Amino acid sequence: MINSFYEGVIVTCCVNIIAVLGMSVLTGFTRLFSFGNAGFMAIGAYTAAICSVQFHLPFALSIICGAVAAGIVAYLLGSLTIRLRGDYFLISCLGFGECVRVLFLYLRDITGGATGYTGIPFRTTWVVALVCAIAAFIIAWNLIHSRYGQAFSAIRENEVAAAANGIDVVKYKKMSFVFSAIFAGWAGGLYAHYLRHITPVLFNLPKSCELVITTVLGGLGSLTGSVLATLVVQLLPEFFRKFSEYRMLAYGIAVVLVILLRPAGLMGYKEFPDLFKKSGKKKSTGGA
Amino acid sequence: MMDRSDDVILKVDHLSAGYGGIRAIDDISFYVKRGEIVSMLGANGAGKSTLLKCLSGEHKRSAGEITFDAQPLPGHCHQIVERGISIVPEGRQIFYKLTVLENLRVGCCQRKDQENIRKDLEMVYDLFPRLEERKSQFGGLLSGGEQQMLAIARGLMARPKMLMLDEPSLGLAPIIVNQIMDTLRSIAQSGTTILLVEQNAVKALNLCDRAYVMNVGRIVLEDSGKELLANEKLMHAYLG
Known part of the structure; x- marks a missing residue:
């Protein structure tokens, strides 16, 4: 029905959409930058893989274990670091991501070290991936439009005023951080059950950067923008296979261009449906 | 300031706070009754904003007791809002x-x-x-x-029992200031206690039931708004 090349493209896109949606809630709506979310993907991937292979848990349960493990680690890390100001928090996340990667490299008995963890059953078909991505979008959308999402946006806009209005800033920041980690873990688990063989290199610093860059490209504060940007970032290299070595170069140029030309990202604060609303409004209100 | 009847909603006893070695407010005691409009007046640097920040939880006090609604005031901003104090911060925010x-x-x-x-x-x-x-x-x-x-x-x-405002007239046209003061009066009439920090002394005194005048971290004067308005010498000395 669908050949393995397209299946690969769809699964990769969907997995990244889930991870980027998590980033979008964290970075776009709460304005916390994390360069360590590949670390959470790794935790999700390895936990889910080990659950499947060693404990023969059903696929869905393995994925949930992976996501929960990432969430727990994020909660513990967040308890320590969430009070740090902007750039210091970013650096602590960066350090964490690298720690996870190196740790998985050294724990050879559990993770297989640099040669990777093999024998994971193939479970993430393109249908599974697509269903998960849609579910992830719905969950993120509902979160953002709940009073929790309102609190996230308030923190993004003005932390002092948010606190003055009765928002427990630390609690909500941590919630946002854990949420993004759960999504990253979910994505990692799915990815592991697609690749069937995972190595720590998959979840290195460039992967974290890719997630952040995608979120920034899509617009900080737009879930649909994040999805759009993920599709662009994931699909373009597929069409330009020959130049895949220059991937990061292209990202860099793309980010510079977007920052210069569209500082708010592809979508800015707008969601996809807003684009149509806006144009309709202009017509009706004319010059007002 | 002794314990009055139980209609005192906010009671501050011997409150001190500062930044590093500098004491911005020094051993302040005052009270606010339920449904009252109370103004805190004073020149720049008198410690008015620091006082509000202590009450809203944004700044930690170094000594003293704050009692709100017959219970000690919690330490964090969000707990304070939950207990029923809202702040309208300086510069709107x-x-x-x-x-x-x-x-x-x-x-x-x-x-x-x-x-x-x-x-x-x-x-x-x-x-x-x-x-x-x-x-x-x-x-x-x-x-x-x-x-x-x-x-x-x-x-x-937030449906507060008490609303605190930090310089609501700052940078506004006089006609807007009048509108805002009128609104504050009607808010108070509907039962919300108001604690107002202002530099615009005349406007604030016309509005409030009682006022305190602060100078370099201490309360130097307490009286009704009318009395203070009439007292030209004091007005001149502390409020300019």
Whole structure:
């Protein structure tokens, strides 16, 4: 029905959409930058893989274990670091991501070290991936439009005023951080059950950067923008296979261009449906 | 200031706070009665804003007791709002990139009683019809006066027992200041206690029931608004 090349493209896109949606809630709506979310993907991937292979848990349960493990680690890390100001928090996340990667490299008995963890059953078909991505979008959308999402946006806009209005800033920041980690873990688990063989290199610093860059490209504060940007970032290299070595170069140029030309990202604060609303409004209100 | 009857809603005893080695407020005691409008006046650097920051939990006090509604005041901002004190911060501090309605929703995002939230939304729109007209505009696009209205409305959305305002007249045209003062009076009449910190002494004294005058971290004077207005010498000495 669908050949393995397209299946690969769809699964990769969907997995990244889930991870980027998590980033979008964290970075776009709460304005916390994390360069360590590949670390959470790794935790999700390895936990889910080990659950499947060693404990023969059903696929869905393995994925949930992976996501929960990432969430727990994020909660513990967040308890320590969430009070740090902007750039210091970013650096602590960066350090964490690298720690996870190196740790998985050294724990050879559990993770297989640099040669990777093999024998994971193939479970993430393109249908599974697509269903998960849609579910992830719905969950993120509902979160953002709940009073929790309102609190996230308030923190993004003005932390002092948010606190003055009765928002427990630390609690909500941590919630946002854990949420993004759960999504990253979910994505990692799915990815592991697609690749069937995972190595720590998959979840290195460039992967974290890719997630952040995608979120920034899509617009900080737009879930649909994040999805759009993920599709662009994931699909373009597929069409330009020959130049895949220059991937990061292209990202860099793309980010510079977007920052210069569209500082708010592809979508800015707008969601996809807003684009149509806006144009309709202009017509009706004319010059007002 | 001894213990009065139980209609005292806020009682501050021997409060001190500072920044590093500098004492911004020094051994301050005062009280606010339920339903009253109380002004805290004083020149720049008198410690008025620091006092409000201590009450709102933004700044840690170094000594003293604060009792609100017969219980000691909790330490964190969000707990204080939950207990029923809202602050309208200096310089408005509204959320520029959120719409007016979203700004108001942030004010009540700790509440779960949807039905009452809807009523309160109508109530603040009644107080400030301009906000309803502009409810889907970004907060940053409002004029200064409208932003101040939004900040007050946002504070009210938490359904506070006491509303604290830090210099609401700052940078506003006199006619807008009058409007805001009138609104504060009607808010007080509907039962919300108001603690007002102001530099605009005449406006504040005309509005309030009682006032305290601060000077270099201490309270130097307490009287009714009318009496202080009449006392030209003191006005001149402390308020300019």
